[in-house]
Amino acid sequence: MAGRKYVIEAIGTFFLVFTVGATAYIGTPLAPLAVGSILMVMVYAGGHISGGHYNPAVTLAALVRRRIDLGDAIGYWVAQLVAGVVAALVVRVVIPAHATPRPLSGRALGAVFVVELLFTFALCFVVLNVATSRDNPNNSFYGLAVGFTLMVAAITIGGLSGAAINPAVTLAAVVLGIFAWSTIWVYLLAQVVAGVLAGFAFRALNPDDK
Amino acid sequence: MAGRKYVIEAIGTFFLVFTVGATAYIGTPLAPLAVGSILMVMVYAGGHISGGHYNPAVTLAALVRRRIDLGDAIGYWVAQLVAGVVAALVVRVVIPAHATPRPLSGRALGAVFVVELLFTFALCFVVLNVATSRDNPNNSFYGLAVGFTLMVAAITIGGLSGAAINPAVTLAAVVLGIFAWSTIWVYLLAQVVAGVLAGFAFRALNPDDK
Amino acid sequence: MAGRKYVIEAIGTFFLVFTVGATAYIGTPLAPLAVGSILMVMVYAGGHISGGHYNPAVTLAALVRRRIDLGDAIGYWVAQLVAGVVAALVVRVVIPAHATPRPLSGRALGAVFVVELLFTFALCFVVLNVATSRDNPNNSFYGLAVGFTLMVAAITIGGLSGAAINPAVTLAAVVLGIFAWSTIWVYLLAQVVAGVLAGFAFRALNPDDK
């Protein structure tokens, strides 16, 4: 089936964003476990077809690392962003809650930029090493490593930036009323820079692994 | 031993339902971890004999995906449903608690249908990909992926529908007084539809993997 | 080194019991995660030398399943019980706390027997299938499955019986003042019966796997 990669990316991103949005609306204390684990299980379920990105920053890092070509990357980005918005709309229909985006002043915005950059880098760095390195063939830990990196972010920087570390989640969070339109450029800039940096860092640290 | 597959399905479903019922009666905050993990460990323990379904919706998805024939599926369903009811009765004997099913009105019932459909689909979709795909031979992550999908559901939609996503758990929850007889058709319908959809989705997305 | 198996059993059981005792004295809400995880990591660390039992009931199940001979089993039992008592004494020195054993009346003692029997059986059943079955060679999930079975027990039946499911833990819990001398026969009886049952269940369900 042509395009099945994009369908998998859409399915995985849908469930990732649904879980992020629903747990944010409900406000359950184990939310970081749910968010990290849904990414883990979707990476395991769809990795054999699409690589299991579910995150435009990861796709960007894979593009820089030359594991995906630009045409496919664009398809992934569209699938991820559309699926994220759809998931956000389903959350709004299913869960009767409301969110008001926190206003972020200067210092807090700076902190958002730093922590989103750090953990988006960590996520992309982990993905490239566990899922694309020739040193780790046929391992069974790639989904665990990727998903639990997001879980760490959700616990550690959830209170600072919301721990989006994913442009599809960032866009969906605006639809959900969790982030404000006026501040998402900080998130997206940090995430894009981090994805590019992670791609070049992998290439510099693994010069023989093309 | 003839029928050992059914015995394994009965043992695994018994422990799954016992854990669901006991943690629901006791009301412990780490219940989702217990529920997801008991499914994980039973999948690892019994998977080599029965495939480790412990869920009639998963068996239905495996039937649609043609990994089990109808005769075996019926045996699995009987074993799962009977073991679930037995586990519920043991919980009632061992734990001196009572539950009163919440009344569910129209909008809430609609939400139950949507979230049970979504996460039963996710569970079956994960099972088919990690445990039956020819692309993932001899992996060590299948139990982790399956069990933690249930854990995500328990955290994310536990407060909306109870996160049964399993007809054997649904029936046992009625015996436990957690669900009402009058509403379980919504659960069962969503779970059956989701199992069938997951089976066809796998076939569409993996056309060469018969 | 002769006897290195027993040293590994002593080290692993020491850390298991230390973790159980320290978290019980401190009363931390994540205790089940610590207890299950210390078993997991010690199974992974010592499994290649001793099989990673750290539990006389598991050793008994392995004896019934004929994976260990009686001489070795006795050595394991001594190492496990002594190490457990030593760990309990270290906990008492390091942590300035006190515990008073709950009195258990008739109905509660019956519940203790049932739930200790069920989860000791589950633990031994999981160990035999994931770590000794010829169907699961060279897997990477055996420690995860074994450790998380204990975690499930700690969450699910911790409030009913303390979730010892291990004679070495049971004995140490008396030293720690958590269990009473007058009631531990119920624990030990349930655990011994469960170990024997799990051994015979494995043999009945895997008749060709000697």
Add this chain to the structure above:
Amino acid sequence: MAGRKYVIEAIGTFFLVFTVGATAYIGTPLAPLAVGSILMVMVYAGGHISGGHYNPAVTLAALVRRRIDLGDAIGYWVAQLVAGVVAALVVRVVIPAHATPRPLSGRALGAVFVVELLFTFALCFVVLNVATSRDNPNNSFYGLAVGFTLMVAAITIGGLSGAAINPAVTLAAVVLGIFAWSTIWVYLLAQVVAGVLAGFAFRALNPDDK
């Protein structure tokens, strides 16, 4: 790239210490999960390049076990300690919080020594067995075992000693104001002794595995 091992050690230790420091400043109840998981994911991400120590005590144990030579060990130590201090400084910039080191009297200092010794030993013992034993080739569990050992320590002895079990974390905790300069010799002494002991214990228990 020459020195890429040291870069990996610096990256991994940076994220480990950032997570430890940020969760300590914020005071989130799931902190142990974040701390254990960031170690796990960084071990998986960087293990193929540097072995994934991120801890001078682990490097010391690997030196005693003869898996790393003294020159490399010194490079690892410098990278780990510098990265830890840098991470602590970033935490101080990003998170507007303050910490006051608890005063530790005689008995409490003795308990710190015992528990830091025990769990640094456990961590090094687990690393050597899961990541350097010839009996465990090509396994997928090494990061899970290593990371979750730290998680157990964070839950079990976090309230007693802070569960540093790592000289780089200990030094960073002073920079963060969590530990006092006057007491860190107790931590460092316990950690160094534990690393040496774990190295010799591995050699004694695995005499044929040079």
